[in-house]
Amino acid sequence: MKTAFRLCSALVLFLSHASQAADLRVYTYDSFVSEWGPGPQLEQAFEARCGCDLEYIAVEDGVSILNRLRIEGANNKADVILGIDDSLVVDTRATGLVEPHGLEIGPLRQELNWQDDSFVPFDFGYFAFIYDSSRISTPARSLRQLIDSDASVIYQDPRTSTPGQGLMMWVKSVYGDEAPAAWQQLSKHTVTVTKGWWEAYSLFLSGDADYVLSYNTSPAYHVVAEDKTQYRAAPFSEGHVAQIELAAITRTSQNKTLGRDFLQFLVSSEAQAIIPVTNWMLPVIDGVELPPVFDQLIQPARIGFSHEEAGASRQQWLREWRSSAAQ
Template structure:
């Protein structure tokens, strides 16, 4: 009798698990790290969706789009989380994304209007350094210095692509000369942000391409005030990270629910101290105190989404030419 009861219970549990819908979200590695927002958001969303949320990490943000292009309509993903404003136009060109409606009171430096992608956080790119270093005030000064920097590859990394757009937006036709000057400052180019930041922390470079919010991590997580972000007088390039639903998703309603969840207070409140970015919607409790001393760019730079693809090819060619010499 006990055996029959156990067998029936096991059969019921197996059937219940089989009936649980699975929602697959492609994202970048740092999002799903144990210290990232992924584990917290997974638990919170599963508590309300009665589903199995599966995050799949794959490198950096730009690598997500490359993976989707490779898989095409055969992709197992229902959503992609981690593309940004520099990749939206290219993502739409694939025809793989479906329209989506998300209701949110966004607190962004720009007005958001898009019928496929919803922003969940944003920030400004910056070069992070040890606080005892006197940083350069702009790219020209950096190029004239002996400082060593670590940057990310724009072909696989959204910060790397953001850096290309930053230089291009700030200097236009003078961008090739800026890259020629910066070439001997670059210690190495990594595939993604995590590897680059790790090299900086290991003392392999004086500065690393990251975000104005990065010092907040060290303050909160490590009680370490020795890191700072350099303020550049030509302005700082903005990154807005987005989530989008794939047209081939077999869980479209769950995908819509997840997109709406990402702008809810449950998700937005954890992003500042796990993804170390500004939330797209101000949490009910506001921002952490450690965000107050962060540098405020005097000028926010952002190239319109539709203009990025053409400029990207031009800027990439200039970057490759300068670093190959």
């Protein structure tokens, strides 16, 4: 009888804990919440400030966050979305599921030139093709040169991945109306197109391709975390497309005050010191002390489209990629 009572009590206690919803739920992407990503450290630091419980709900990539938000609609469980990038602002706003945060955010780094009342930048970087300099002594110096080469390439699907979407804009920016022919040429030496960033990068590190689509900041990880210097970002003469990663409060949030506190925390000096050496992107505020390798990263010229232009043409560009890359 005592054993049965203890088991019953334990079950009640378990169900009680399981039914307690977190104070703040954040939709984000897989690599953000991994043990080596910024998620765990940011969660610990924010919970120490707020005395609350933060829960991450992760999907593959930034585009997948938007797709999940669209599918769930007003039934979504997010208080905050984190990982949408600037190319998805128009599409995300069109869901009607984000709202102005009402915060004074700033000052942000001037090169971001960011002005928006709903989306808060938390890091940024430039899309780049990463290669192993111990295998490739003379890397491609332009996007056109890479596409015209026979070098094996891995990149991410623009339907599910923000880097894939970045490459889509990069090709369109460089090639314009000739983009379909560029996709067809690239498809001849593309090893695979993955759903998300981590799958692509893992395949590259396993030696499955000469180049992988990633960020100009990726080499910093290898130097700081692994003491490896052979991984480089190829600087392209046409310029590089930037990515600004964003967070926003959902209209359906049950705890908007805490959501605003979290957005403000993301641009604090404490959070900004964590993000570059865990998410391996650049800080959005000045004065953040970074490892010396960050000074050695390529600093590309910025090309591309405004988020209004990207939002207006995104579906057309996706159709163009899908019909051309599959041929």
